[in-house]
Structures are given as C-alpha cells and as structure tokens.
Amino acid sequence: MANKNPLLQAPPYPVEQALKRLGENLRVARIRRRITIEEAAEKIGTGRRAVMEAEKGKASTASGVYVALLWAYDLLGPFSDLANPATDEQGLALASAKEKMRVRKSKGLSGDF
Template sequence: MGTPNKLMMAPPYAVEQALAKIGRNLRQARLRRKLTIEEVAEKIGTGVRAIRDAESGKASTGVAVYAALLWAYDLLSPFEELADPLQDTEGLALATSRENRRARKSGELDNDF
C-alpha cells in the first residue's frame, strides 16, 4: 500500500470549500433535472458511491467524475475554456514578462575584443 496523499486527507481550506460548493451545485443540478443518483451513475458509467462522493465534495473523488457530471447535466461547455491555454491571460502575461529581451547582433561572432 502506498503513502497516503496529504491532499486527500486534509486539503487546503479554499480547496475544501470549492469542492463543497461544486458538490452542492452538482446535486442541485441533478435535482432540477429530476434525476436519481442511480440514473446519473448509469449515464456516466460509474457507481452510485462516486456520485454521492462528488455531491458531498470529497477530495478523493476523481476529476473525471466531476467532468462527467458536468457533461451529464450539459454544463461542461463553460469550463472548456479552462483547457485553452490562450484563455490563460495571467499565465500569458507572466510568460511575456519573463521573455529574454536581450538584443544580439546578427551575423557571426568574432574574437575581436
């Protein structure tokens, strides 16, 4: 048996709160669609326990379960931009600020000091 993952045992407070909110929202989306946990589990091809764990915001629930639930409720499209590196404006700004801006002469180098 491997070493326990500290993130799964005690995630940072902000992560814990975000997962709890996502879980509540997923549960509300399921109830609004008048779907049972069993129906959703069958639709995404997982067990009932995985759905319950996601709806309770457990950190040990795989990201694939959360993504599949978003897909099942037709809520995945707003999150597709997260996978688009061009949408990461903060990351792009950081990368641009770190670029090497040193000007070099074109042509061959020589040893003439």
C-alpha cells in the same frame, strides 16, 4: 488501507470549499433535471457511491467523475475555459517578463558550402 495523501485527507481550505460548492451545484443540477443518483451513475458508467461522494465534494473522488457529471447535465461548456492560457493573467505576465529585451542581428549565412 487508509489513503495517506495529505491532499485527500485535508485539502487546503480554498480547495475544500471549491469542491463542496461544485458538489452542491452538481446535486442541484441533478435534482432540477429530475435525475436520480442511480440514473446519473448509469449515464456516466460508475456506481451511485461515486455520484454521492462527488455531490459531497470529496477530494478523493476522481476528477473524471466530476467532469462526467458536468457532461451528463450538459454543463461541460464552461469547463473548457478553466486554466485557459489565453486568460491566465499571472502566467501571461510571467511569460512576458521572460521575453528577450533585445534582438541581435543574425550573422547571416556564410557563403561556405
């Protein structure tokens, strides 16, 4: 049965290009480390096909495979900065725009206990 998820069949062009770049980078990292596809697959606990598909940048490959390969090649450090709320300029600007512009005095505590 074919997957009918449009994201997996035809991802937006920037997504497709980012995945292809990531896959190519993972392949180069594996080759530079002289690790075979089988060794990489064994290290992350998957089959060789998953590694091959990740290296092709397939959108249908589970994100866990991509992250596990980054870990296997000791490249996981920069991953923790992805989507960091502290560096999300657009998100910070939107949050700032929603902040209250005035502060009201509280009515205080009533003496009624």
